[in-house]
Amino acid sequence: MRMLAVVALLNLVLVASEAITLEPCALALELTFWRMSGYLGYTLADWLCIVHHVSDFSIQPPLSKTAEKAYGIFGFSNKYWCSDGVQPSRNYCNISCEKFLDDDIQDDVLCARRVLTRNEGAQTWPQWAEKCRGKDLSSYLKDCKL
Numbered sequence: 001m002r003m004l005a006v007v008a009l010l011n012l013v014l015v016a017s018e019a020i021t022l023e024p025c026a027l028a029l030e031l032t033f034w035r036m037s038g039y040l041g042y043t044l045a046d047w048l049c050i051v052h053h054v055s056d057f058s059i060q061p062p063l064s065k066t067a068e069k070a071y072g073i074f075g076f077s078n079k080y081w082c083s084d085g086v087q088p089s090r091n092y093c094n095i096s097c098e099k100f101l102d103d104d105i106q107d108d109v110l111c112a113r114r115v116l117t118r119n120e121g122a123q124t125w126p127q128w129a130e131k132c133r134g135k136d137l138s139s140y141l142k143d144c145k146l
């Protein structure tokens with residue numbers, strides 16, 4: 001009985017620390033479904049470029065909660081956008097950071113929209129200004145059937 005409990009706990013830990021990697025075209029489809037294409041002027045390719053440079057399409061739990069950390073494909077900070085229950089947070093998206101570690105991106109999208117409307121658009125993601133803005137982003141979608 002006790003053994004079983006330990007095994008179950010181990011399984012949970014392994015699952016929890018496993019990275020989820022999203023396929024870019026599948027993400028593009030989901031972002032389309034959630035009406036992110038063209039939202040406030042940001043194209044699908046802009047979103048893919050942001051996700052590429054912020055998280056490389058990978059959802060990985062932070063190894064510790066002892067400092068500012070970025071959660072999920074959009075890299076939401078546990079000091080501003082979500083709360084991990086450890087860091088003091090403004091929690092502008094009013095959500096637990098854990099919600100950005102699953103493969104359901106609806107809440108991630110809602111928070112990304114809030115980032116755009118609350119801050120100066122995609123400036124919040126320094127990666128966007130550096131690697132995406134004004135660049136030819138057509139390669140992100142060229143193999144996608146949308």
Ligand SMILES: *[C@@H]1O[C@H](CO)[C@@H](O)[C@H](O)[C@H]1NC(C)=O
Pocket residue numbers: 094
């Ligand atoms: C924050 O989320 C909680 C629970 O999901 C909800 O009850 C509350 O009304 C929300 N607060 C704001 C300001 O949206």
Ligand SMILES: [Ca+2]
Pocket residue numbers: 099100101102103104105106107108
């Ligand atoms: Ca989520």
